[in-house]
Amino acid sequence: MxxxxxxxxxxxxxxxxxxLPGQVAATAEEARDIAETMGSTVVIKAQVLVGGRGKAGGVKLASTPDEAYARARDILALTIKGLPVHKVLVAQAAxxxxxxxxxxxxxxxxxxxxxxxxxxxxxxxxxxxxxxxxxxxxxxxxxxxxxxxxxxxxxxxxxxxxxxxxxxxxxxxxxxxxxxxxxxxxxxxxxxxxxxxxxxxxxxxxxxxxxxxxxxxxxxxxxxxxAEESPSARKARERGLSYVKLDGDIGCVVHGPGLAMATMDLIKHYGGEPANFLDIGGSSNPEKVTAALEIITGDSRDASGASRVRAIFFNIFGGITRCDDVARGIVQSLAQNPLPVPLVIRLTGTNEAAARKILSEAGLSATTSMDEGVRDVIARGQEVTA
Amino acid sequence: MSILIDRHTRLIVQGITGRDGGFHTQQMIAYGTRVVAGVTPGRGGEKVHGVPVFDSVAEAIAETKANTSVIYVPAPFATDAVYEAADAGVGLIVCITEGIPVRDAMGAWHHVAALRDAAAVRAGAPANARRNWDSGAGRPRLIGPNCPGLISPGQSKVGILPGQICAPGPVGLESRSGTLTYEVVAQLTHAGLGQSTCIGIGGDPIIGTSFVDTLELFEADPATEAIVLIGEIGGSDEEEAAQFIRRRVRKPVVAFIAGQTAPPGKRMGHAGAIISGGSGTAAEKMAAFAAVGVPVARIPSEIPGLIAEALERRRPRGRRSEAPARRENGRNAAKARRPAKAARPARAGAGRNGNKGSRKPAGRSGTRAARAR
Structure with a gap:
């Protein structure tokens, strides 16, 4: 953190x-009050978790409380490297x-x-x-x-x-x-x-x-x-999912961090753009599957509120995790919460045959090869756009 | 043959009475691992899947002559388990536990290293060999934490790697990942390329055994003919591995790096998988390998093909009787012998594929067995 x-x-x-003495302010009024109590020239600094704040105009001097108000108002309206400024630090200048x-x-x-x-x-x-x-x-x-x-x-x-x-x-x-x-x-x-x-x-x-x-x-x-954590990031953390949002349109749900990164890379390799990193862990419970799918579809919306994610790839290599458990989780989750975009499933490993049976009974299919699955999900995503 | 574990491995499971410890004990026994003891403080005298439980590692060793230990203890207590195993004389300590604070892992790493160094000094090992001096009783090696463990197919598995995807053969595999390792192992097996040992070294910033260590072990292992290295973003283990390969590894190595599309500053699941201050990127690591002539697979499914090629080059028919080339001469000799192949751009300037006349064709039968499945 x-x-x-x-x-x-x-x-x-x-x-x-x-x-040096300083206090944090969430509004320009608070910034003025703090500057007033300090009674000296103050420096107003954007509180965002990125470097290069100064260059982005997020650090300013103010010699009077009114000036502190104005500078704080400007800085609080900034978005620095994609992060909106919610707080400023008002500290004595040296x-x-x-x-x-x-x-x-x-x-x-x-x-x-x-x-x-x-x-x-x-x-x-x-x-x-x-x-x-x-x-x-x-x-x-x-x-x-x-x-x-x-x-x-x-x-x-x-x-x-x-x-x-x-x-x-x-x-x-x-x-x-x-x-x-x-x-x-x-x-x-x-x-x-x-x-x-x-x-x-x-x-x-x-x-x-x-x-x-x-x-x-x-x-x-x-x-x-x-305020720094998006609702989906919070939801992911609370559900024990490891999640990072990216800018693409192909979502992916994967078991294991290494395989999750490799899946993102493969989407890119075959001409797609990954929408996220998501490690669902070894768990197969339907709630977790539902949460993962909701986070991905909910996190990237355009101005009209429609999801930017056009298709989702589910990539599970069943080692200790059993494929049939995962398949059951997917089927239950989709029964309760139908997915607005195409889903491509890749399942292989332990209890694969049983998993395929469960999926086909629910009208779903799964591929064995990761490469094939990725190519498929990209193609489905393009169909949606067309 | 294999590295680190084999048929003679006698295993202690620390945390055997826990959910994960119990489940994987069963899995390891089913694979054929000789699980001789479990340890959970306060639970001595019980049995888990037929394995006797002891209160301490020292007792377990005294009673069972165990030489290896695997740790499934929760993070707040896991480093204590590492110290206990090291002090009790365990030779190989495999820590599966995820989520151990870096500060704790750092202490455990130095404790284990100090025991090894002291043992090496006592035995009169030369100073330059001490760091990687052979592990054994009283000179421990730590693998992990946050790792899936290791498996020598057909002999023994220690950890959580699924045994059914492996097959015995000539490929040594080392990786910072878990499920990505399974993916690659399964693809190798499917292509008829069995493995000598597959080892997951762990996804944390501080781990007991690095790529350099496992490369050295695989290089010395007669059953290993080619090595797959699966790295990921974060840290500089891969860059160091590339330098080590250039200097010391003559067996062919194929690399893959996960996280080519990972954004900087974000932790990608593994605590160690983070691009910080602009360093630790996949591009840098891939370039480091390419610069020393190690082919880098762009995607996992390219790995089996690259390995098969490397093995093919390494086993030219009718050349087994040639005398071993000296290291310094190796480059020129290699180029002269295989002009066409050596000129491949990916391996330009490499010239370190084979020509070690003392090699044994070990592992071939294993490969065939895997194909026959």
Missing amino acids: NLHEYQGRELFARHGIPV TITREMYVAIVLDRAKKLPLIMLSAEGGVEIEEVARTAPERITRRHIPLDGLRAYQARALFQPLLEDGPLVQQAADILLRLWAVYRDGDCSLAEINPLVVTGEGKVMALDAKVIVDDNAEYRHREWATWRDP
């Missing part, structure tokens, strides 16, 4: 990382003398957390990695944790000034605590700044937490922003 900047700031502040970048990420190859540090702050790190990789310092954090001298050593070449090094090192140690105790897969401060008053502070917070650890972090449930 990606946290919003304001949530990340909260987490930082709780761990003693210095951040005078900046230096911008740096610091982050802790997981190094999958070395199986250790990795500190990435750069004198180039305030720009996207991927950009720095591409254009000036030598300006990024990388240091792994040993299994038993980061030590103060190691943190100091990292900042010494960058800051030189003793007290500044001390402050920055302290922030890095606290960032490590955020990462470790918070089960993060990314904890990033970009920019980490030195202010005109000689203080080192975090001016942004980007945090990604490891979904697998949710069971030991009760508060994460409250961080999930209902």
Whole structure:
């Protein structure tokens, strides 16, 4: 789960990382009120879970409460990289003398957390990695944790000034605590700044937490922003389906993430465009099948409200999952909720013969080959259009 | 032959009294795996499908001389099960459990690695060989988590892979996926291409055994003549595998990468399957393989054909008596011998298909048996 900047700031502040005072606002009026209480120049920042907010016009300065109102109104009307802005952060502005970048990420190859540090702050790190990789310092954090001298050593070449090094090192140690105790897969401060008053502070917070650890972090449930999650995404999550919406018109319901990705790729390979990624898991119960079909047909609608999905491909390789169970689930689901678009079923593996019998009794058929099924579903989708 | 598991595998099922553990115990026994013990703390003395249950892995080993363990324990307790198995001296630990936090998996990985290193040092293994030193009692290897396990067809299966789709033969298969693995295995079997061992290494960001590890094992296994590698988006395991193939693997490898149409920043089911910061894309991984001369199947159904071709090239008739070519000479020698085939664009500059005169034609009978079905 990606946290919003304001949530990340909260987490930082709780761990003693210095951040400038700020509050989140959902309306321009709230933004004005916050600016009024701050009584200084403020920065208004769009709270959306994508990078490049500044370039998209989602970060603006405001020197008066009225200006804060106007800027917040503009930003709240934006859609940045497809995401509508529902909230803005109103924070005290700072005078900046230096911008740096610091982050802790997981190094999958070395199986250790990795500190990435750069004198180039305030720009996207991927950009720095591409254009000036030598300006990024990388240091792994040993299994038993980061030590103060190691943190100091990292900042010494960058800051030189003793007290500044001390402050920055302290922030890095606290960032490590955020990462470790918070089960993060990314904890990033970009920019980490030195202010005109000689203080080192975090001016942004980007945090990604490891979904697998949710069971030991009760508060994460409250961080999930209902406005950020489409109704279908929520429904998928609640039903235990793994679902990602794409832009195409051929829906697919697949058992297993690897096969689901390969199915999307195959749709593309044969000239179609996948509408989604959906892993239905090993389950075969009709409710889950119904939910999956509803999510797919319901999620991509055009202006007139008609579904953009023209046909759906059901791809099950029965290993441990039994094909006859899945077939029963499909038949029951369709009996209760007829599907508005053609359905192509591919079933093979355990109890395949029994599955075919169940399907044919219900007037359905299934192919054995994934390639054949995909070609068929694309053709059916085109018939619908014609 | 096979890698990691065979007829001598004596298996402990950790979490045998759970729903999944019980069901798959039955499936593994039916396949012919020697399941000698189960472990569930507090349930010692019971039996599940005729298998005695113990309170601890140490007891189970003392009583049954088990050498392998498979874990079906729920995520919050699964890493504890890995530590317990490793400390009790299990040689091969296969963790099926999905949803283990990365922080926990990281700790378990380093614990297992430290035990291996210590054992290697004690035995005087050279420093450069320690990392991949042979596993065994007291020098554990971890597979997974979040994996389907592995199967050596006709001998043993450990995990949840469906046995009926496999057939014994010369193809080694390694994959980050579950059901996609079944898909490819079934297509191989259907094409008459049996398998030495099929292994699912797991879909998490931190896994015990990587593609590089399994490539090394398959390269050393006399029964494996060709290797299928099924990767997916996220991480850089495939890129590292490609480099390793260039340096160290002389058997033919065919690759496939899932997720060519996956959008960046979205987790595609597997915790490890995510394109982050613009890296870990399918295109990069496919290019990495192509650059070292590994043919990349565009779609799964191309895999059997590419493997069959590779096996065909590898077994030129009447050339078995040739002396083994030295590694450095291998490239030129290979080109000189098969000018037509070596010039295929997909394999340009590869020149590492075979010519290892010491090879045995193992696995052929298995292939025939599979065809006869």
